[in-house]
Amino acid sequence: MTSSNTDLRTPRAKVRGLGSAKDGTGHFIAQRVTAVAMVPLGLALIAAIISQLGAGHDSFKAFIGNPLVAVGFLLLIFTGTYHMRLGMQVIIEDYVHGEGRKMLSLLANTFFAIVIAAVAGFSVLKLALGA
Incomplete structure (x- = not known):
């Protein structure tokens, strides 16, 4: 008994070109990489905030004015929001x-x-x- 059609996908899935391993692996890896990246960035943010406890506004502005500190904060912001978007995407896809x-x-x-x-x-x- 030979079958010419051994594909188990539905006709709709064939048309859309989606199936397992089309996007899930990349999504999984991106979520894990952003999570790992946020650990040192988050620890650096906590250390930065602790180091500035009791300092005035002008002192904190000068601290943030350091390019290394500003880039670190920006990396944490962008990594965190991307990670947040990925996580919410999974929830939406599963429950909406x-x-x-x-x-x-x-x-x-x-x-x-x-x-x-x-x-x-x-x-x-x-x-x-x-500014």
């Missing part, structure tokens, strides 16, 4: 039913992450550049 609602939720998730990253990044740059 209906294609329309799912797509709108994913779109809102992406825009929310972009807005958070932009506002936080702008705040760090404003402090760092002394």
Whole structure:
């Protein structure tokens, strides 16, 4: 008994070209890499905040003005918001039913992450550049 069609995907899945291992592995790796990257960045942020306890606003602005510190804060912001977007994407894909609602939720998730990253990044740059 030979079968010419041994593909177990539905006709819709064949048309969309999606299936296991099309995006999941990259998503999994990106989520783990961002999590690992946030550990030293987060520890550096905590150390920076502790080192500035009791300092005034001008002292903190000067501290953030150091390019190494400002870049570290920006990396933490962008890594954290990307990690947040990836995590929320998994939750939305698993628990939001209906294609329309799912797509709108994913779109809102992406825009929310972009807005958070932009506002936080702008705040760090404003402090760092002394504007």
